Amino acid sequence: MLSVNELEFLTQVYQMKKVYASIALLCTVCLNVQCQKAEIHKNDGTTVEIPVEDIDSITFSMTNPFNFETRTVRLNSGYDMPIIGIGTYLLTTAQAEESVYNALKVGMRLIDTADIYGNEVGVGRGIRRAMQDFGIKREEIFVTSKLWTSSFNNADYEVDERLERLGLDYIDLLLLHHTAAYDEEAYQAMERGVKAGKIHSIGLSNFYDDDIDRMMKIATIKPAVLQNETHPYHQSRSVKAHIAKLGTILEAWFPLGGRGTGIKTLSQHEVITSIAQAHNKSAYQVLLRWHLQCGTIAIPGSSNAAHIAEDYDIFDFELTPDEMQRINALECNHRFASY
Numbered sequence: 260m261l262s263v264n265e266l267e268f269l270t271q272v273y274q275m276k277k278v279y280a281s282i283a284l285l286c287t288v289c290l291n292v293q294c295q296k297a298e299i300h301k302n303d304g305t306t307v308e309i310p311v312e313d314i315d316s317i318t319f320s321m322t323n324p325f326n327f328e329t330r331t332v333r334l335n336s337g338y339d340m341p342i343i344g345i346g347t348y349l350l351t352t353a354q355a356e357e358s359v360y361n362a363l364k365v366g367m368r369l370i371d372t373a374d375i376y377g378n379e380v381g382v383g384r385g386i387r388r389a390m391q392d393f394g395i396k397r398e399e400i401f402v403t404s405k406l407w408t409s410s411f412n413n414a415d416y417e418v419d420e421r422l423e424r425l426g427l428d429y430i431d432l433l434l435l436h437h438t439a440a441y442d443e444e445a446y447q448a449m450e451r452g453v454k455a456g457k458i459h460s461i462g463l464s465n466f467y468d469d470d471i472d473r474m475m476k477i478a479t480i481k482p483a484v485l486q487n488e489t490h491p492y493h494q495s496r497s498v499k500a501h502i503a504k505l506g507t508i509l510e511a512w513f514p515l516g517g518r519g520t521g522i523k524t525l526s527q528h529e530v531i532t533s534i535a536q537a538h539n540k541s542a543y544q545v546l547l548r549w550h551l552q553c554g555t556i557a558i559p560g561s562s563n564a565a566h567i568a569e570d571y572d573i574f575d576f577e578l579t580p581d582e583m584q585r586i587n588a589l590e591c592n593h594r595f596a597s598y
């Protein structure tokens with residue numbers, strides 16, 4: 260456990276919300292793999308060593324590089340990525356078109372899709388309709404897609420296929436969806452895509468420490484983003500410390516627990532509902548705000564326009580350090596997905 264002094268220090272830093280960005284320049288979290296300790300380099304020049312299992316979102320809030328004014332984060336690729344957006348897993352082509360359109364309408368600028376979702380054509384249609392109806396420029400929108408495992412041995416072609424299906428000139432962020440045979444070759448194909456101007460940033464999804472290290476042996480471009488299952492029951496603290504040294508940002512899939520039992524479990528949890536009541540917000544909004552205050556990007560999935568608007572309406576309240584700690588305490592290493 261953290262000592263009282265360490266906790267006090269971290270809490271103080273957390274409360275300095277206005278200077279998140281400058282703190283990010285001065286503090287870093289590094290993982291010492293041998294002894295499984297994370298080093299927190301404080302802005303007074305001293306270092307605190309914390310066992311990996313004790314890292315929590317207060318620790319990460321020290322280094323939270325999110326800009327809550329612009330609602331973006333600067334990636335290690337140099338591009339700015341919105342910190343909340345729309346997820347499209349399990350949405351049909353028509354539903355994806357509507358959800359993307361509605362998300363852009365309420366101000367969301369981040370869209371998450373994937374080859375395997377089969378809805379990239381709908382996502383592209385939603386983007387074009389919204390650009391036309393709301394006067395949004397392409398460069399204001401951030402589109403993520405993913406290469407599916409079965410095409411890793413043909414990834415150069417698949418990069419072009421993503422552009423074709425989305426109807427875009429470039430993809431903002433392309434991820435490898437999972438570890439699989441030929442994933443190193445596929446990563447190198449994404450790097451070629453960056454050099455050719457077809458992709459701005461690249462990253463990984465469903466990768467953990469050993470596979471990330473393996474990829475870094477062949478990579479010439481560091482992953483800008485790691486997209487893994489992350490929510491209060493599975494907070495991804497260890498992998499987040501691991502990627503911090505690469506300047507890689509964590510993005511949460513299943514930020515609300517996912518369709519099925521997860522979302523019910525989390526949104527009906529007494530800790531979440533009581534905090535929601537205190538802020539006059541919904542449980543879903545509290546969950547999403549918690550992700551952002553942890554420095555984790557969230558992409559809630561929805562096919563409901565009212566839900567999408569609600570999910571984006573999380574910039575007029577802030578969780579206190581005590582509320583953050585109460586949510587942190589829900590960690591139980593429980594995943595809601597079976598993959």
Ligand SMILES: NC(=O)c1ccc[n+]([C@@H]2O[C@H](COP(=O)([O-])OP(=O)(O)OC[C@H]3O[C@@H](n4cnc5c(N)ncnc54)[C@H](OP(=O)(O)O)[C@@H]3O)[C@@H](O)[C@H]2O)c1
Pocket residue numbers: 345346347348349371372436464465486487511512513514515516517518519522543558559560561562563565566567569570
């Ligand atoms: N990389 C990967 O392997 C991977 C895996 C899974 C997901 N993802 C990505 O991550 C995104 C998020 O995950 P997910 O969509 O599976 O799960 P999720 O975002 O945790 O939860 C989606 C569920 O939340 C509901 N919901 C959203 N906002 C709500 C609100 N304000 N009030 C009530 N219910 C609300 C949705 O229902 P309604 O439709 O009724 O709003 C849906 O049932 C995906 O869409 C996908 O883009 C990536």
